[in-house]
Amino acid sequence: MAMASPIVSAEPKHDKLRQLGIIALNGMFDEMDAEGVLRQAVDDLLPGDIAMVSSFGADSAVLLHLVSQVDPNLPVYFLETGKHFAETLDYVQTLKSRLGLANVIALHPDSADLKRFDPDGVLWETDPDSCCHIRKTEPLEKVLAGFGGWVTGRKRFQTAERGVLPHFELTSDDRIKVNPLAYFSNEDIEAYKARYDLPDHPLYQEGYKSIGCAPCTSAVADGEDPRAGRWRGLNKQECGIHFDFNGSIAKPVSQSQLTLFKDGEFKADPWRSWAEGDEASSVRYTHVPVSVFIEHREAFLASPHPIGLQVDPGEKVEEVADDLSRFSSVAINFPAFGDGRGYSSARLLRERYGYEGELRAIGDVLTDQIPFMRRCGINAFVVTNIATRKAIEADALAEVRLYYQPVGASREVPVGTRPFLRRNANYT
Template sequence: MTSALQARARELMARYGHLEGVDLLRPLIETEFNGQLALVSSFGTESAILLHQVAQIDKDLPVLFVNTRKLFGETLRYRRMLVEKLRLTGVRELSPTKEAEDEHDKDGILWRSDNTACCDFRKVRVLDAGLAPFGAWITGRKRYQATTRIELPLFEAAEGRIKINPLAGFTRADVEAYLDRHDLPRHPLEEDGYLSIGCMPCTDRVAAGEDIRAGRWRGQEKTECGIHLPLPPATNLVGAS
């Protein structure tokens, strides 16, 4: 299965690697993965770009949003603003069940003792369940965001699906230019120094000259929540959508 998916990723790269933006996404949405594709969006600082592009093609495309119940209120309001502005009708909110929270993180402070387990419980497992019906998904990752992403391909095979990274080659200047050109609203926390926004307890402001993701899990070796890493063995902290 893995070798077949890798071959599929290479085939897609050969066929569509010269395209970008709506020209790239349209054949993937309408032909290659018709009914099998979802956009995963955090509704963070740079999320409006892909949401805007998708809205020009199919406003009903499934958009998976993981609400860990630890997000900034500003992120939830920003989501509502973008959904209304772009008239998106396929947004699906995924969260761990209340019953699972009561059993595994009743006090809501698992992040203090084991933030990796918290990410796995509240985000990784929840998204994996939400992606179950799909054969491919779109991410907003970019090479410039972190050293762990500098070799990010446009298409990749991972965890039994094709992952598409349409903005892999974008620079920070490209992001700013796109948002300005299309008059897209910024995340309300961006002007306060939050350049990469995740859950409230584990997100900090970014100082001038720092890596854009330096505010995530500040002072720790952790640099990824886990949704873009190989899925670890199941634990008893499995969430549900």
């Protein structure tokens, strides 16, 4: 697998005549409706030489319905990344039979690539661009090499980057991308679905307005950008298969922007904080304050999505002790250096309740605190303080050898005749 190569080279090398042809096409079909654009592409421009790529996501039914009207035998490629919601896989079958699509083909990632680069299936968490590359871009690139063009469901309203999307694009390897829905608004989509009584994706009514792989998709709040739930919290908006459009592509978050320090390195952080407007039944990878969890306990327990707990000073972990196994991560807030309540919460979680998941410190995490935090069982740190970050990067965290309070989470021995004075067993 060539990890660094996108689907096409970065430098456009268009055939000038084809470029002019595309400009003319866009001029001629600028006002054509979506079905007309699709017919032009399938019947006249690239007969037998064009395919469609569909995510079978929130609004895929519209373009798939158009395809069923124009040519139900058109090859429709579905990127079966291995990371989809079960609901998406069901939806593929629903639309296939409902619309009479005769040529839906699942594309799978190369098993050798998966074994080599993502053996544990968690690459999405640490390096989503590479994950998309293995699971989407490469399988698609192989199959699209056999076509002169492909049809996408992208629309102008979806993101700022797509705001100037034309009906026809020339890729830098001289293939044609056709975007029949480029000018559709959200209202047009809804009206079309209603007009033809098209079924919604099962997650749509739960706030999933743009749906991709399960680990990288979350519901959006009212008024939020429909794609805001994709790769939430990461500097990534596109999966990589549309790298070719206007050069505005997803960039990996640089190492210096990563703030989660865990297992000896700074890494990508899939977690976010609970926000106003969030729904208990649909949030994913969200740290939920203790009070919010208690208020919506039933919904959180019923939800299938990974959630975490946020413990602010004064909140009692004892109140959620019976539900700790529900949390994949617990974030303890240390808002000020002099506030030691977080240490007590960490010890309670580890020592009294035996919590074994990720325990992270958030807030004003300072270099001098980290050894004490570790001693209480904290194993991840969200570091925004520049001096602390520098100390970590220089491997210069403070070394504390003597402690006045024993803890159960560390191996320690009493020092001399003063049993309350402890020394890390590693230094004896």
